[in-house]
Amino acid sequence: MLNLLTTDQIRATDSITLKNQLVSSSDLMERAANAFVTAFTQTFTNPDDSISVYCGTGNNGGDGLAIARLLKEQGYERISVRIARFNLGSSADFETNLKRLELTGITAAQIEKDADLPEEDSDILIDALLGSGLNRPLGYAFKNLIEYLNSLKKIIVSVDLPSGFTSEGIIDQNAIVIKADLVISFQLPKINFFFPESATAVKQFKYLSIGLDEEFIQSQPVSWKLTEPADILKIIKPRHQFSHKGTYGHALIIAGNTETMGAALLCADACLHSGSGLTTACIPEEGLYALNSRSPEIMAILRYKNKILNLEFGKYQAVAIGPGIGKTEDDYIFLHYVIKNCTSKLVLDADALNIIAGKPDLLKLLPNKTILTPHLKEFDRLFGEHTNWWDRINTARQNAAAYQIVIVLKNRYTFIVLPAGDVIINPTGNPAMAVGGMGDVLTGIITSFLAQGFKPEDAAIAACYLHGKTGDIIYEKSRMHCIPPRYIINRLPKTIGSFIG
DSSP, X not given: OEEOOOHHHHHHHHHHHXXXXXXXXXXXXXXXXXXXXXXXXXXXXXXXXXXXXXXXXSHHHHXXXXXXXXXXXXXXXXXXXXXXXXSSOOOHHHHHHXXXXXXXXXXOEEEETTSOOOXXXXXXXXXXXXXXXXXXXXXXXHHHHHHHHHHTTOEEEEESSOTTOOSSSOOOTTXXXXXXXXXXXXXXXXXGGGSGGGGGTBSOEEEEXXXXXXXHHHHSOOSEEEOOHHHHHHHOOOOOTTOOGGGGOEEEEEOOOTTOHHHHHHHXXXXXXXXXXXXXXXXXXXXXXXXXXXXXXXXXXXXXXXXXXOOOGGGOSEEEEOTTOOOSHHHHHHHHHHHHHOOSEEEEOTHHHHHHHHOGGGGGGOOTTOEEOOOHHHHHHHHOOOSSHHHHHHHHHHHHHHHTOEEEXXXXXXXXXXXXXXXXXXXXXXXXXXXXXHHHHHHHHHHHHHHTTOOHHHHHHHHHHHHHXXXXXXXXXHOOSSOOXXXXXXXXXXXXXXXXX
């Protein structure tokens, strides 16, 4: 896992790095500038592009000055630098890099606090005005400049994070921030990059190592982590030569209704394609023909209206309930029966969550490590309305701890919230996957992994990653505008196989 650090922790990491590696802060700034220029020149490959670098007078501005110098050395001749002199002081590393810049022949223009803003005709703007050390509201001069730069409709690339944007905490949707087309961040992505409210400020981000003390980073007490491919390699295991279907567990999918059989078919088929040794779908009697036609490998238990089944839970290693089952009183009674009697690992999705939202006492009956997979609206129905994602994740952490459950809060970047309070962010997936049925597929994958013996935390982490990764592979190869969920299902076995060492 990649530890995601707060601003204070990054500042402490900088200090430890300077101490342990016996380097100066100016040397560390040079590393950061080199990393930025590497990423920038890989993206903007034309050295004839005209570039304006806007710098504050702190260390973020010092980064900008170093970047301008290095770009000039890389053959980008059309470089201009503008310094926002809105504060009385400047950092020592800013002054060091200003002197270095002057040796290249680039003369930095000064923007005074009450002066007219400069005309701008460059192709690309580099934003190095304000860094993560911002701890007070913007003054009017910075607000005016930022609004002006945004109004130019130029390509904007921000250094480390967009000026005015917060690294962590509630994102103020009314705040004046740079609207960056690309953010090139140092060492680690900022926590807030993964929140939906960041969309106006961060269209795309990259992060590159600048050699900060990795041992210290890993030693930090953190709640926020990012899944990496190495984590999946540790979770997914090869199949042994003398194994058999019983080795990989038996999953039960309770899903579908007369008009929602698609949810059951997608969920059960995803479970099958993710490696469950045996998959049984508990479906309404009207759905048997559809199930047999689509997935003859999947066994069926038929549900009849107003009849509680006597399910033999001991046969199953994992049970999922919810996709398309309905929200009637009969469905509530059946869900209550399943939750109370299930001895297997349990996954709740879709209508199961909507039922619980109306009958919250059911939360108290959930077995430890039950996995809930809500999307935004389902989550707020369960745990109350929220006006921002920072508070929403804090609520998820509180409830995951209170009920000892795993909450998979689905979004562009899915948040997997563990009972101990950790928040694991899934980096895979893309907007082409914003199609009905994707959540049913994810539930099927999670249930399959549980049946195969994965720990609930690992099942949720691996399922989210591989689900999104499959979508990324399909998108990268086809550039499809949207990806039907069945395409994900069909590609899943190959994606999972690629992570077996």
